[in-house]
Amino acid sequence: NAGVMQNPRHLVRRRGQEARLRCSPMKGHSHVYWYRQLPEEGLKFMVYLQKENIIDESGMPKERFSAEFPKEGPSILRIQQVVRGDSAAYFCASSPGYNQEQAFFGQGTRLTVV
């Protein structure tokens, strides 16, 4: 059973471009969470999704950021018109959805905006 797969591992974008980060959850997991980690800081929750539904987006910036988890395929975190402050590591986690089951994290996508 493969773990949570995130791609790309490293992504470089110029200011104003779009960044698309992909997350394939573990097999059988229907819950996906996205976190952002700025250099030397802790993980900040962004969004929690179940298949085709956004459950909690309280940590998402109001503009330029969106997330989806379609019925088929990976979850996508999309950042439009990137700025230097978006440079960070973005981690995805998945869980089976039972309340206290552990979450499994991917290795992250390190976004650098130049």
Place this chain on the structure above:
Amino acid sequence: DAKTTQPNSMESNEEEPVHLPCNHSTISGTDYIHWYRQLPSQGPEYVIHGLTSNVNNRMASLAIAEDRKSSTLILHRATLRDAAVYYCMLKSQGGSEKLVFGKGMKLTVNP
């Protein structure tokens, strides 16, 4: 989400036991205590979780105070690979299922 407090950092020696404390004085009756850790340049990984009773698994033990206002993660024999940032978090039984990370505690293991 209820808050936890941890020391900023701790040091230990290889092959010795390590006790990592966590205070959660505002914990509610349905909050579970979860521990994750993050090794350098990696995603977080689950360590252990519990509600009231002490818990053991292959990675660590979790000792929970009787009043549940504090807990201690115990690494029985620290190795260099245990050097990481450790996060103690509370997760409510109902409501949102997200994990809320604090600043965590950096554990240094000396050879």
